[in-house]
Amino acid sequence: MTRTHTTVIALVAVVALVMGLTVYKALNRPNQLDPARLLDAGIVQLPQSRELPALTLTNQDGQSQAVDALTGRWTLLFFGYTFCPDICPTTLAELRQLQGLLSEEDRQRLQVVMVTVDPARDTPEQLKQYLGFFDAGFRGLTGELxxxxxxxxxxxxxxxxxxxxxxxxxxDHSGNLALLGPDGRQQGFIRAPLKVQKLAEALPALLASQP
Structure with missing residues (x-):
């Protein structure tokens, strides 16, 4: 075997090794989106994103908030109310638990917003006090029914x-969450009851993606 043949064989082996490592990394990336894994965690992605209506509500600090301007971060939109006896405190406690399982980087990519379904009683002050009990930085919105x-x-x-x-x-309301992308459009749902541990494992890949 000539020196040239030996060199060619060595180069082919190196190229094959590099390609093999590349494929292995691509198939084993922990943050790779896996639709089956997302669905198992209760995350349902829409085939086509939805635009939110151009309307303005009031946040827990009494400031105006255009709902189609909830951009820059992924948003979990929850419809509940502060006098709720069961679904709301349970869901918010689970969302606080979820935040605790995520990395700091992922927590910065995500926000929880509760829209009241009881605006007659849920003033901005009431929302702020109630959400403050969870000590998780949750935001609230109220407005006209x-x-x-x-x-x-x-x-x-x-x-x-x-x-x-x-x-x-x-x-009478649902525990499901609307999933909004950083572009402010609805990308899907998270079904209730929440699977906190599975969400903590599946969400990072979604949060790192672009809608």
């Missing part, structure tokens, strides 16, 4: 308003 219903209908998480004439009335 018809606007909130328009938003919930657009993202596919409707609710039935409570009968305000009754004392201690409740509101």
């Amino acid at each position: 018809d606007q909130i219903q328009a938003l919930s209908g657009r993202v596919g998480i409707p609710f039935i308003p409570g009968n305000e004439s009754l004392p201690n009335y409740t509101v």
Whole structure:
């Protein structure tokens, strides 16, 4: 075998090794999006993103917030209310737990926003006090009932308003979350009940992606 043949064989072996390592890394990246894994965690991606309606609500600090301007970070949009006896405190506690399982980098890529389904009782002050109990930096939005219903209908998480004439009335609503991308468009849902551990494992890949 000549020196030239030996050199060619060596080069081929090196190229094959490099290609093999590249393929291995591509197939074993921990942050690679896996639709099956996302679905197993309760994350349902829409085949086509949805634009949010151009309406303005009021946040927990009394400031105006255009809902189609919730951009720059991934957003988990939850429709609940502060007088809720079960779904809301449970969901918010689970979301706080989820944040604790994520890295600091991933926490910075994600925000939780609760839109009240009970604006008659949930003033900005009430929202701020209630969300403060969870000590997790959650944001709140309130406003006119018809606007909130328009938003919930657009993202596919409707609710039935409570009968305000009754004392201690409740509101029939879902524990599902709307998933908004950094572009401010709805990218999907997270189904209730939340699978906190699986979400903590699946979300980083999504948070690192671009919608």
